[in-house]
Amino acid sequence: MSITYFITGVCLLSTLSLVFIWLAERPVNRTKLKVFATLLYLVLIGTSVYFHQSERALNETASDLKAIEASHEEELSRLAEDYEKQLAWQQIKIEREVREDLEARYAYKEDSLNATLIEKTIDLEETIKSQRSEIYALEDKLRAAESENEVLRNDLEVLQSNTNPYGEEPPEESFIEFYSSCEEMNIYYPDGVDIAHDAYSFVLDEDADGVACGPSEQ
Numbered sequence: 409m410s411i412t413y414f415i416t417g418v419c420l421l422s423t424l425s426l427v428f429i430w431l432a433e434r435p436v437n438r439t440k441l442k443v444f445a446t447l448l449y450l451v452l453i454g455t456s457v458y459f460h461q462s463e464r465a466l467n468e469t470a471s472d473l474k475a476i477e478a479s480h481e482e483e484l485s486r487l488a489e490d491y492e493k494q495l496a497w498q499q500i501k502i503e504r505e506v507r508e509d510l511e512a513r514y515a516y517k518e519d520s521l522n523a524t525l526i527e528k529t530i531d532l533e534e535t536i537k538s539q540r541s542e543i544y545a546l547e548d549k550l551r552a553a554e555s556e557n558e559v560l561r562n563d564l565e566v567l568q569s570n571t572n573p574y575g576e577e578p579p580e581e582s583f584i585e586f587y588s589s590c591e592e593m594n595i596y597y598p599d600g601v602d603i604a605h606d607a608y609s610f611v612l613d614e615d616a617d618g619v620a621c622g623p624s625e626q
Contacts (some may be wrong), residue, residue, distance in 0.1 A: 475488075483520050493592075530573065549563070549616075553610045553611050553613075554611065556610045557609060557610055557611045560609075560610070585606050585607035586607070586609070587607060587609070587612065587621075589612070590612055590621035593607060593612065593621045594621055596622070598624065599623065599624045600619045600621040600622035601620050601621070602617070602618055602619050602620075603620075605620075608620050609621070
């Protein structure tokens with residue numbers, strides 16, 4: 409840029425010199441010509457120094473701008489790296505919090521399910537024990553009824569043997585009714601028989617209400 413300015417200044421001064429020479433007195437005064445040449449030389453030197461200083465200052469300014477730009481770019485790069493690090497750390501923190509929350513919820517649900525399962529298991533065990541006790545009680549009642557029925561059969565045989573010691577056929581009026589199930593008895597007695605009836609049996613009286621094969625047992 410300084411060379412261009414310098415050439416432009418030389419051209420302008422040369423033009424002024426030509427104008428001065430052509431418009432000067434005839435013949436030309438050598439003293440005036442020397443003075444004019446000296447002034448022209450000084451103007452050219454001053455112009456060169458000025459443009460040189462201007463170009464130097466401009467170069468220094470450009471260097472400073474480049475240094476500031478490089479520093480600014482480094483600062484931006486550093487800020488971008490810090491932001492990326494903070495963003496990555498924030499993401500890791502959020503993922504950790506979400507994972508801990510999910511694990512806590514899963515553990516709470518698992519504990520609740522385990523507690524509910526334990527309670528249901530305990531209730532089921534108690535129900536099984538209660539039903540088992542009822543079954544044992546019913547089995548005891550059945551054994552007692554079978555024992556009583558066996559005793560009654562033995563007593564009946566003893567009575568029959570005492571009534572008919574010689575083994576004669578008993579008359580039709582002494583016929584004893586015996587039914588092995590409620591289905592057989594309900595054919596002849598739909599409403600069952602009470603304890604005073606000859607066909608009554610403790611085995612067929614399951615609810616022990618004094619009526620064998622009654623409506624409640626059908």
